[in-house]
Amino acid sequence: MRRVLIVFVFGLLLSAYPLVAFAQTDDTPVEPVDSEPVEFVPRYHTVAEGESLYFIATFYGVTQEAMEIANNIIDPTLLFVGQQLLIPAADGEIVPANYAPRFGENLDIIAEGFGATPTEIIRENYLLSPDSVIGGQPLRVFSRTGSSTPGEAPGLGHIVRPGETLATVSAKYGLTQAAIMQANSLTDDLRVHVGQRLRIPTGSETNYTAIPGLWQELSFSNFPIRQGDTVAVYVEYLEPGTPFGRITSPAGELIPIRFLPQDEGFTALIGFDAFSEPGNWKLIIGGEGDARPWDTFETDFVVGSAGFGTQYIPIDDDQQLRNTENTFLNAIFIDSNPEPLWTDVFRIPITGTVSAGYGDARSYNNGPIYAFHSGIDFRGNIGTPIFSPAEGVVVFADELGLRGNALIVDHGMGVMTGYYHLNSFNVAVGDTVEPLQQIATGGDTGLSTGPHLHWDLRIWGKAVHPTRWLERLFP
Ligand SMILES: [Zn+2]
Structure with a gap:
């Protein structure tokens, strides 16, 4: 079995869980260790002309043997200029880490990234089997690299096609055979076979991911996933x-993923609303191939609670009207233009302070909770101008019982924004709108406790946290 030294930097993935002290005694309470992730210290060395493994090991105060183990070096005389070496921590120094695995990462890969062994991780986390690694669910790892985050391994995946050799692959990417052999811990150039996945250590923006089958790429835009998040999935086959x-x-609700061609592959947006059940979710991706079906990729992942609160609204709600209106609007929300129309980060649609945030559960007149706040409320006077956050097409502009004067803009790819309790419309159904174009004025129509704009953002009907769209460009 091929040994691959793949290390990743996923500082963002570090869970914020407090690290638990590892040495426990019977009666003293366990002191929680600082919950801040330990800052990543790059512990890599690029081999320069004339350097030996002994010289490098001495320079960093570690043993040559530790360097050999950390880098899977079989013959220490075969270093080459430009080779990247992982510097293990000094003897005995072990850094505890919490690491949330990405899709496709198995225990071998995770262990190598930390200089740990799969057996240690299984033991530390009481895993039932090496297959019980779940994307996004933090694992406790004893890192021997001197860092609580795994290192960086930039590069592309390349699957060896019939007729290809190490020589043709390295020529294709303008690299030496030695560089590819080192990146993949290959001991000789005959160890390359059709269907094998190689890490091409080229100046890629993205980190290399090991995934099974003929998948070239399979990535989620953010981890860990929490209630209210929008997640972009990108696949290449x-x-x-x-x-x-x-x-x-977890309760068995099935949500389809709708892919669109993008770059060399396909992309999809998935919305997790505030009532998405926290726990273990399942993902399955396949494909209809021209010649034969694609390999099926299946994994578990975690959706975490976002800790939303409860808002008590001192007015009566009409639950039946709410259900009728939701059903009516949902038919509109899922009828989106497949192509994305927006080109930039969304702009805020109104200047005004927020009076109620997204996601809180709602109790009307102290009644039972059956709804969450699907968007953000902004204070405003009657007549306050309201702007489109991005390019789109108006798909609804009419009066509704609860939402009052309501406007909906379709931005394509399942993304729609809604504007409710309006005073007047500046656009009509079928109009295309530009970023920051005025589309309406604020008001106090429908079920409302005063002049305000309710703004929400839907992904194929799922109401997600709109603020995320003001912070970054999707997908
Ligand atoms: Zn609202």
Whole structure:
């Protein structure tokens, strides 16, 4: 079995869980260690002309043997200029880490990134088997690299096609054979076979991910996932065809994933609303190939609670009217233009302070909770101008019982924004709108306790945290 030294930097993935002290005694309470992730110290060395492994090891105050183990070096005389070496921590120094695995990462990969062994991780986390690693669910790891985050391994994946050799692959990417051999811990150039996945250590923006089968790329935009998040999924497959997939909630709700061509592959947006059940979800992605079906990729992942609160609204709600209105609007929300129309980060649609945030559960007149606040409320006077956050097409502009004067803009790819309790409309159904174009004025129509704008953002009907869209460009 091929040994691959793959290390990743996923500082963002570090869970914020407090690290638990590892040495426990019977009666003293366990002192929680600082919950801040330990700052990443790059512990890599690029081999320069004339350097030996002994010289480098001495320079960093570690043993040559530790360097050999950390880098899977079989013959220490075979270093080459430009080779990247992982510097292990000095003897005995072990840094505890909490690490949330990405999709496709298995215990071998995670262990190598930390200079740990799969057995240690299994033991520390009481895992039932090496297959019980769940994307996004933090694992406790004893790191021997001197850092609580795994190192960086930039590069692309390349799957060896019939007729290709190490020589042709390295020529294709303008690299030496030695560089590819080192990146993949290959001991001789005959160890390359058709269907093998190689890490090409090229100046790629992205980190290399090991995934099974003929998948070239399979990535989620953010981890860990929490209630209210928008997640972008990107996939690339070696053979032509069209991907499809779905996610399944812990309670068994099935949500289809709708892919669109993007770059060399396909991309999809998934919305997790505030009532998304925290726990283990399942993801399955396959594809209809031109010649044969694509390999199926299946994994579990965690959706975490966002800790939303409860808002008590001192007015009566009409639950039946709410249900009728939601059903009516949902038919509109899922009828989106497949192509994305927006080109930039969304702009805030109104200047005004926030009076109620997204996601809190709602109790009307102290009644039972059956709804969450699907968007953000902004204070405003009657007549306050309201702007489109991005390019789109107006798909609804009419009066509704609860939402009052309501406007909905379709931004494509399942993304729609809604504007409620309006005073007047500046656009009509079918109009295309530009970023910051005035589309309406604020008001106090429908079920409302005063002049305000309710703004929400839907992904194929799921109401997500709109603020995320003001912070970054999706997908
Ligand atoms: Zn609202």
